[in-house]
Structure formats: C-alpha cells, structure tokens
Amino acid sequence: MMHMTESLTVTEISVPKVPTLPDAQTVTAVTHWTDRLFSFRVSRPQSLRFRSGEFVMIGLMGENGKPLLRAYSIASPSWDEELEFYSIKVQDGPLTSKLQHIEPGDQIILRPKPVGTLVLDALLPGKRLWFFATGTGLAPFASLMRDPETYERYDEVIMMHTCRDVAELEYGRQLVESLPEDPLIGEFVAGKLRYYPTTTREDSAQMGRITDNLTSGKVFADLGIAPINPETDRGMVCGSLDLNTDMKTVLEGFGLREGANSDPAEYVVEKAFVG
Ligand code: A2P
Numbered sequence: 001m002m003h004m005t006e007s008l009t010v011t012e013i014s015v016p017k018v019p020t021l022p023d024a025q026t027v028t029a030v031t032h033w034t035d036r037l038f039s040f041r042v043s044r045p046q047s048l049r050f051r052s053g054e055f056v057m058i059g060l061m062g063e064n065g066k067p068l069l070r071a072y073s074i075a076s077p078s079w080d081e082e083l084e085f086y087s088i089k090v091q092d093g094p095l096t097s098k099l100q101h102i103e104p105g106d107q108i109i110l111r112p113k114p115v116g117t118l119v120l121d122a123l124l125p126g127k128r129l130w131f132f133a134t135g136t137g138l139a140p141f142a143s144l145m146r147d148p149e150t151y152e153r154y155d156e157v158i159m160m161h162t163c164r165d166v167a168e169l170e171y172g173r174q175l176v177e178s179l180p181e182d183p184l185i186g187e188f189v190a191g192k193l194r195y196y197p198t199t200t201r202e203d204s205a206q207m208g209r210i211t212d213n214l215t216s217g218k219v220f221a222d223l224g225i226a227p228i229n230p231e232t233d234r235g236m237v238c239g240s241l242d243l244n245t246d247m248k249t250v251l252e253g254f255g256l257r258e259g260a261n262s263d264p265a266e267y268v269v270e271k272a273f274v275g
Pocket of ligand 1: 134211
C-alpha cells in the first residue's frame with residue numbers, strides 16, 4: 001500500500017515543473033567582443049538546411065512561460081556543423097538583456113524555419129558583389145563570405161562595414177582576416193574578397209558612413225576600382241531602418257533596382273535585429 005502511494009506520488013510529479021523547451025539547442029561557445037556586442041555558437045538541428053544570408057527565430061523561454069523570440073541572421077556558413085549568431089546587448093532589451101548571459105551548456109530556443117531576402121538567388125548575375133553592413137548587420141555576410149557559391153558567382157566581393165568605434169569592427173575583422181588561410185574556404189576567397197571597414201566616432205585608418213563614402217566616391221578611390229554600375233554590380237544591405245532607407249536612395253542613384261526572391265534584381269535589403 002505504502003509502495004502504491006509512493007509510486008502514485010511519483011507519477012504525479014513526473015510532469016516536469018519546467019517544460020522541456022520546444023526546439024531547444026545547446027550553446028557551445030560565447031565570445032564577448034565589447035560591452036554592446038557578443039557572438040555565440042549553438043548545436044544545429046540535424047534537419048536544418050538554409051541558404052547563406054537567411055535568418056531564423058531564436059530566443060529564450062520568458063518568465064510567463066511563453067517563448068520570447070527574435071529574428072537572427074545565421075552568421076555561420078551552411079557547411080558548418082554548428083550555428084553561429086552575432087548579437088547586440090541592450091541592457092533593457094526584452095531578449096538580449098537575458099541572452100547576453102548565456103554560457104556553454106545552456107539551452108536556447110531555435111525555430112528551424114530559415115527565411116530572408118539576403119540570398120544570392122535574389123540577385124541577377126553580375127561581376128562584383130557588395131555587402132553593406134552597420135553594426136550587427138554584418139551577421140548575414142559572415143555567412144555569405146564563407147559560402148563558396150558567393151565566389152563562384154562573382155569575380156570580386158567587397159565587404160563595407162561601419163561601426164562607431166574600432167572595437168566594434170573586431171568580430172568582422174578577425175573573420176575576414178582568417179578567410180584566405182581557412183582550410184575549407186581559403187582557395188575560393190583568396191584574391192577575391194576586399195574589406196573596407198570604417199568608423200564614425202573614433203579615429204581609424206578609414207572613416208565615415210557607408211552612404212557618404214559611396215556618394216563622395218571615396219571608397220572607389222581608396223580601393224582603386226570603378227564606381228558602382230548596374231551592369232556589373234550587385235548589392236546587399238543590412239543595418240538599421242535609417243541605414244537601409246538611405247542606402248536604397250544611394251544604390252538607386254547608381255541605377256540599381258531592388259530585388260526579391262521572387263523577382264531578382266540588382267540589390268536586396270534586410271533590417272538587422274536590434275534589441
Ligand atoms: P554614426 O556614428 O554617424 O551615427 P549604431 O551603433 O547606432 O547602430 O550605428 C552603427 C553605425 O551605423 C554607426 O557608425 C553609425 O554612424 C552608422 N549609421 C547610422 N545610421 C546611418 C545611416 N542612416 N546611414 C549611414 N550610416 C549610419
């Protein structure tokens with residue numbers, strides 16, 4: 001009888017108080033770049049296939065028991081066995097105030113449904129591909145810069161990245177500088193990837209907003225290349241709403257038209273997640 005009661009009790013409490021997270025993935029590494037920026041790696045669902053440049057919804061379980069999810073570009077290439085993300089830390093941000101404290105072994109929620117417009121298929125064929133990013137808008141390009149197909153489709157790839165200060169460029173700088181030596185992707189990248197990092201609020205070798213460096217022609221002069229031309233050049237933009245709006249004007253000024261998955265053209269835009 002005693003035994004039965006015990007087993008009944010056990011049955012009752014066997015429903016976990018904290019439900020197992022749906023779509024849980026395990027954090028494998030976390031790097032803090034500045035007090036505003038960090039990157040992390042998580043296990044990859046075996047079934048997840050994605051195109052470089054796409055995003056997924058990730059997050060944590062909220063205190064109300066509901067998942068708190070935001071769109072995050074996948075920063076790792078499709079051949080990587082893990083997934084990498086690059087995030088801002090906002091001290092009062094609903095998600096990132098908590099997400100910034102994750103450590104290896106912790107679990108996050110990841111909905112394995114990749115989507116997005118920053119994909120090679122949304123652009124018409126061309127010769128030069130430009131990546132324009134501010135802040136964490138670098139993330140989709142961290143994936144695309146590591147995809148062999150990017151270099152198979154284009155003769156030259158130019159990564160323009162602008163941040164307020166030098167420390168905020170570091171994640172992108174280390175990535176770009178590691179690529180020519182990378183055993184998997186190095187042979188595709190070598191001689192094809194140009195990097196043009198700038199700062200706006202701290203002195204550095206190259207300064208100024210992406211928009212200003214394009215309209216003034218400074219970036220073309222510094223790299224010794226011809227200006228953007230709709231016959232040859234394709235662009236992808238990822239940053240704040242303001243950057244995206246301003247970049248549309250700049251790129252349309254060069255004669256490029258906005259494309260989409262269903263209607264490829266000369267440039268595509270996506271908002272970087274903030275908050
Ligand atoms: P600035 O310092 O002149 O504002 P943030 O850290 O606020 O997300 O900004 C990232 C970078 O993007 C900063 O260097 C910032 O320059 C730049 N930036 C912000 N808005 C625009 C815009 N509309 N056009 C071009 N660059 C922008």
